[in-house]
Amino acid sequence: LAKTTQPISMDSYEGQEVNITCSHNNIATNDYITWYQQFPSQGPRFIIQGYKTKVTNEVASLFIPADRKSSTLSLPRVSLSDTAVYYCLVGDMDNAGNMLTFGGGTRLMVKP
Amino acid sequence: NAGVTQTPKFRVLKTGQSMTLLCAQDMNHEYMYWYRQDPGMGLRLIHYSVGEGTTAKGEVPDGYNVSRLKKQNFLLGLESAAPSQTSVYFCASSSSRGPTTKNIQYFGAGTRLSVL
Numbered sequence: 001l002a003k004t005t006q007p008i009s010m011d012s013y014e015g016q017e018v019n020i021t022c023s024h025n026n027i028a029t030n031d032y033i034t035w036y037q038q039f040p041s042q043g044p045r046f047i048i049q050g051y052k053t054k055v056t057n058e059v060a061s062l063f064i065p066a067d068r069k070s071s072t073l074s075l076p077r078v079s080l081s082d083t084a085v086y087y088c089l090v091g092d093m094d095n096a097g098n099m100l101t102f103g104g105g106t107r108l109m110v111k112p
Numbered sequence: 113n114a115g116v117t118q119t120p121k122f123r124v125l126k127t128g129q130s131m132t133l134l135c136a137q138d139m140n141h142e143y144m145y146w147y148r149q150d151p152g153m154g155l156r157l158i159h160y161s162v163g164e165g166t167t168a169k170g171e172v173p174d175g176y177n178v179s180r181l182k183k184q185n186f187l188l189g190l191e192s193a194a195p196s197q198t199s200v201y202f203c204a205s206s207s208s209r210g211p212t213t214k215n216i217q218y219f220g221a222g223t224r225l226s227v228l
Contacts, residue, residue: 032214043116043202043219044155087154092206092215101147101157101171 003027003100004088009107018075020106022088025069031091033064033071038085038105047086048073075108083110114138118203118220125193125227133188133223135203143206144186145170145217146178148199155202161186193227200224 005023012018024033032051036044048055050062050071061074075082087105116137125131135144142163147155157170161180175197177189186205190197204217 034216036217041222043204043222044217045219046216049214049216085154099145099157099160099168099170102155104154 003090004103006086006088006103006106008104009109011109011111012078013111014079015077018078018082018108018110020073020075020086020088020108021070022073022090023070024088024090027068027090033062033068034089035060035062035073036087036089036102038087040084044087044102078108078110080110080112082108084108116203116205116218116220118201118223120223121221122224123226125190125225127194127227129193129227130189130191131193131225132190133201133203133225135186135188135205135220136184137186137203137205137218138184139205139207139218140183141205141207141218142183143215143217144180145204145206146176146186146188147202147204148172148197149202149222150199158188158201193225195227198225198227 034049035047037047038044048060048062050064052064055062063072085105085107087102119134145160146158149155156172158176159178161167164183167178179187201223203220206215206217
């Protein structure tokens with residue numbers, strides 16, 4: 001069972017900043033938070049990963065509050081090509097020792 | 113830089129036929145995974161492996177078998193295909209976990225399977 005909750009879909013316009021929040025109330029001490037992006041007809045690809053505070057790379061920023069019970073993926077100045085499904089994944093195994101799987105993700109639609 | 117390679121890319125089967133999907137990775141990763149993704153849905157884990165010679169069931173293992181005889185290869189088998197197995201299949205790999213979890217998965221391009 002996935003340990004995360006994220007919105008099913010979001011709409012935005014080109015040039016805007018998009019923030020996608022993921023809730024993970026039961027995050028474990030050693031868990032990292034990982035975000036993936038999936039374009040239609042492609043496999044997911046890694047975007048960013050963090051443990052606490054803020055992480056930034058050339059694609060996105062990841063904000064993690066002190067309690068780590070949620071995280072926010074920030075995409076600056078989105079373009080049409082950012083239309084994709086974004087998955088939030090926490091850790092890699094649930095409390096029963098089963099490997100975690102991806103949830104439904106957040107479907108981002110960027111409009112002109 | 114091949115990464116994760118899946119073969120074949122497309123396949124059409126008749127109900128009851130069998131086939132094997134091959135996944136190969138050149139990153140020396142310990143962990144390998146097989147997912148299925150139905151239209152408009154998220155990924156569901158079928159089986160995974162935490163090392164050569166080991167396999168484990170995921171969320172939706174029924175109707176599938178897997179083998180990890182070599183570290184770089186992870187095979188997914190359908191013994192008797194059913195229309196419900198029509199889907200896109202993705203393979204992924206990741207390095208072994210360290211003291212803290214930093215499990216990043218690298219995915220193949222997928223195999224589109226239709227069972228008639």
